[in-house]
Amino acid sequence: MTVQMLVAFVLFLLMAMPVGYSLVISGWAALSVFGPMPSSMALMKIFQPTQSFPLLAIPFFILSGSLMMSGKLGQKLVGLASMLVGKYHGGLGQVSVVGSTVFGGVSGSSVAEASALGSMLIPWQKREGYPGAFGAAVTSASSVIAGLMPPSIPLILFATVSNSSIASLFIAAVIPALMLAAGMMLACYFVGKRREFPRLKLKHTRAEMRSTLFTALPALLMPVFIVVLLRAGIATPTEVSIIAVAYALMVSGIIYRDLTGERVMAALVNTVITTGIVMLIIAAANIIAYILTSGGVPQAVAQWAVEYLKHPLLIILAINLLLLFIGMFLDLPAAILLLGPTLVSIANAIGLDLVQLGIMMCVNLSIGLFTPPIGTTLFVSAAIARERIGAVVKELAPFYLVAIIVLLLVSYVPALIIY
Template identity: 65%
Template structure:
């Protein structure tokens, strides 16, 4: 079954069939050919994930992010980031990284962040004299921080695959997310200094910083209050996501006073579309997982890794290399749901903490979002900047070094994720 499913799935990806449909067709064909699983059971497996209570958090977090990012708040966040780091070398690139880190605590989605921030900051950087390729590269790479900063949608998906605490994952991912941010800001600083990029000279005033901080405070508090509610056991992840929507409505209506029916309608439509895409992949991956588990593929792969590679260092290296390759061709949610069961089995076999494994998977597959040939945020940045993909990739190599360095640290220093 697995060989049939893998072959069909690869063929349909070559034919540009959407990932969700390709997974359903490939897994469905494998089930029908094998005949061991009744069709009714296969259909039940498809719809089983839609009954998962924790997955309700996804549409609500998407909605809260859409409500907050589409209004005045987005401008306030950019002003705050500019007042914080704009005066330094490579300041506007650093503004993008800081903005991505803060927006990550609101949206939880790298793709949404790349679209929203890129449309604001890439044209601004180009007007100020930054190379278009560099502006696109900063946006494409830094937007992936959203995959780690709470409320991270990839981490929610991993928790459903591994039965791991969402609160623990959110807490563990904050440090690597901040490490990525600091590393990318360092790249922007030295790039700006070496290449003499323009700086923002009117942003270092303490008064301006104070005003921008107060204006951006509602967004800055969002990830903090999410983690506190979860870690203190006050609310479940799904309940926190509903509270986040209420929080976004209150902030937009009473603090920024820019909430309109048009914005609510646009946020709802965008949430339905995004949730539909994610849920299609989730339901499809449930059937794929059924095929893999039926043939004991995760267990067999874990046994093979233990017996062949022996050394834990080599096993972790193998997992990382596989994820780096898969992440270049599959989108983040699909890759997590497909690789998750197998890698959780391997991690259990070698005694790796599932929290550490979840952070490693999210960092690793996030790198694929700005890696050709099918990097989603890479394409978004290139389209907004109106430059060829090659020009963006040429500027990306120091950002790859930062991301890979953080990945290696998370892989081999468990204390950084399970502290």
């Protein structure tokens, strides 16, 4: 049954069928055609995981991000980032990284961030004399920080797969996200200095800087607000997501005063579409996980890894190599839901903390988002910049290096993320 499912899944992918549909059809066929389960029970297996209370956090976090990102917030954040780092070498690249880091604490979605920030910053960088391919590279690489900064949708998905604490994952992800941001800013600085990219010569008074900081402060406080509520145990992640929506409505309606019926409707439509895509993958991945688990695949893989690789450090290296490869072909949510049960079994076998495994998976699979042949943020950014994928990939070399260094640190220095 497992073999038939995997063969069908690969064939559907080769036919360019969307991942969610490929998972549903191959899993359902494996259970109802090749397995002992009737079609009605197979459908129940698909429907069952969508009825999880913690998963309610996903649509509410998506809605809060859509409400805040669609108004004046983006302009305020870009203005603040320009004041802070625009005057340095590679300044506009650093503006992208700072903007991505803050936007990540609002949206929780790398693709949404690449689209929103890229449409603002890439044309600006080109007007200032930056190569379009470099602008696309910075945007595609830095936007993956959203996959780590609270409220991270991938981390919520990993928590559902592994039965880990969403709060612990959110808190543990902050330092790796900031390490990625700092490393990418350094990469922008050295590349800008070596290639003599133009530097912004904007002069701002202290009063203007204070005013810009004050107007951007509500957005800057969003991830802090989430982490504090979770760390203090004041609210559950689902409750925090609902509070985040109320916070977004208050900020947009009272502080920025740009909340309109059209914006609310557009945010709701975007939330429904995005949530539908995520829920489809969750439902499909559940039936795949059931088939793999009933066939003993996770336990067999874990036993093989322990017997043949033996040393935990080698097993962690093998996990990273596998994820780097899978991330090149599967989108992040699908990869987490598909590989999660197997990797959790391996982690339990070698004593690897599940929170550390979750951060490893998110960092690792995030690299796949800006890696060909199926890098989502890479394609979005290249399309905005109107540059060839090959040209953008060449500019990504220093950002790949930064991401790999951060991945190795979270893999082999657990003290960075486990407190």
